[in-house]
Amino acid sequence: MRWNWIFALLSLSLALGAHAQxxxxxxxxxxxxxxxxxxxxxxxxxxxxxxxxxxxxxxxxxxxxxxxxxxxxxxxxxxxxxxxxxxxxxxxxxxxxxxxxxxxxxxxxxxxxxxxxxxxxxxxxxxxxxxxxxxxxGWPEAQAAEDVSQEPEIAAAPKAATAKRVVVIDAGHGGVDPGATGVDGTFEKDLVLSVATTLRDTLERTGKYTVVMTRDSDIFLSLKARVAVARRAKADLFVSLHADSAPGSASVRGASVYTLSETASDREAEALAKSENQSDVIAGVDLSKEGDIVTSILIDLAQRETKNNSAKFAQMLVPELHRAGEVTQKSHRFAGFRVLKAPDVPSVLIELGYLSNRLDESVMNTNRWRKRMADSIARAIDTYFRQNKGDHKADANP
Ligand SMILES: [Zn+2]
Missing domain, CATH: 2.60.40.3500 (Immunoglobulin-like)
Known part of the structure; x- marks a missing residue:
């Protein structure tokens, strides 16, 4: 009898063990x-x-x-x-x-x-x-058939006239794509997710915004899927968070803001866009099926206004980032970032600092800095919407 019990327990634990991750x-x-x-x-x-x-x-x-x-x-x-x-x-x-x-x-x-x-x-x-x-x-047959760009379903009701502004926060990289690695081992994907959640909480506390995160866990998301989240949420603003690395120049530090342009403002900006655009390649995504979102002339027209608004927001961000900490010399630059290509959503990409700089890395790892950074970005978002009232039907009053 006793042996039966022991045997039963043993098989039970084996069965449980087999189901563990x-x-x-x-x-x-x-x-x-x-x-x-x-x-x-x-x-x-x-x-x-x-x-x-x-x-x-x-x-x-x-x-x-x-x-x-x-x-x-x-x-x-x-x-x-x-x-x-x-x-x-x-x-x-x-x-x-x-x-x-x-x-x-x-x-x-x-x-x-x-x-x-x-x-x-x-x-x-x-x-x-x-x-x-x-x-x-090449991709295995089964995977070639499925849509690897993986556009997550998000709950985004159509906006009513009195709706809050919708801000999409995009924490760069994630999952199989760690992004840059700091001199002391910080992963860009973890750092930006932590700033993104702090920023989300800060914005939500104001009661003025509906915040949508492209990711809120350590998971991979293709660049196209991130853009799709912004479009489906009918976002008023898209903010992508990253942290740069310049392995050759360990002394470079500070934050920069980037907006979309087919011609890069300088060589470093071009190189940075190239490396950020590698995200899908790094994670093994079939780019042949990604297609470029910016294809038609119509989209091009819509994008002109979007670009103006993106640039306006970028200009409001720079002084705020300066209040929060270091910024680079050319603090607003342009390049062809694929994640900024939603034709109808003003979009900026913030490189929060340099993981290749020991001082930047240790500062960025403090809660104090993350909170200050989130406050600064939130202030710039407030200023932007205060000055762009006409662009939104919710603000019927002048
Ligand atoms: Zn990045």
Whole structure:
């Protein structure tokens, strides 16, 4: 009888264990002759989809939602130059492995548990040439069919005449795309999410705004999906939050504001837009299906007014950011940021500071600074709407 009980409890705990979230706990990369071996430890057997993408060369591993318990976020050897991981969408986790050149996956297998070690996924990668790589690279059929731009449904009722202003706050990056990494290890995605939630709370307290967040958790969102959130919410203003990194010049610090322009105001602005636009590439999104939103002449016309308003708001932001802390010399600049391309929503992108600057990074990690920054942005938003009353039907009175 007693043994039966013990047996029942044992099977119960085994059954429960099997339902716990799988854990990815360790990762090793090593070079063996010309080949590179990549090993990932897993707490249980899971289905993993593996595929390769070109430009840049990378291997994508798709898991069911897993918990990441990796000690290190850096490992490289042979063809493997680095990796990123995180939530790609609810129920799906992703790891992206950067390759230094075209690499063919020669072996892919799951080793069963052995001693204290759990399951291990092993990939053997061998150098190949570009044409052979391209022949086998691409999205798996099932994924090519689904819309990877993932436009989340958000509750946004059509605006009534007396509605509050709608402000969309966009915390850059997230999930599998960490954004820039600070000298002391701060991830841009975490920093900007924290400022975004502080700003949301600050705006909501005024009672004047309906605030919509593009993301409020550590999840990946394509640039197109962010723009779609703003359009669907019929936003009056779109504010995208980022933190820059200039690895070559550790002394550069301070905040800057960016608005959309097809021609960049300077080389740094152009380079920055290029790196922020890489977000989808980094997370492994099929850009061939993204399409450019700005296509027709009509949109172009609507955008002229939008651009004026974006620039107006940017000019109100700069002095406020200055009150909150450091700003860069050319504090309002222009470049072709894909996330600012909603044709009918005035949009700005704020680079809050430089994660490559030790002082900026430590300041940005304090609650005091985050609160002051949120207050400053909120003040600029107040000023903007006070001076742009005519643009909104809610303000019938002069
Ligand atoms: Zn960024």
């Amino acid at each position: 799988p854990v990815v706990s360790d990762l090793r990369v090593g070079q063996h002759g010309k080949n590179t071996r990549f090993v990932l430890n897993l707490s249980q057997k899971v289905d993993i989809e593996v595929f390769t993408l070109a430009d840049p060369y990378r291997i994508v591993l798709d898991f069911p939602e897993v918990a990441w318990q990796l000690d290190s976020t850096q490992a490289s050897a042979g063809l493997v130059k680095g990796f990123r991981f995180g939530l790609f969408r609810p129920g799906r986790s992703r790891m992206v492995i950067d390759l230094g050149g075209p690499g063919a996956i020669m072996n892919k297998f799951l080793l069963p548990p052995e001693g204290t070690r759990g399951y291990r996924l092993v990939l053997d990668i061998a150098p190949t040439d570009r044409s052979k790589y391209l022949a086998s690279a």
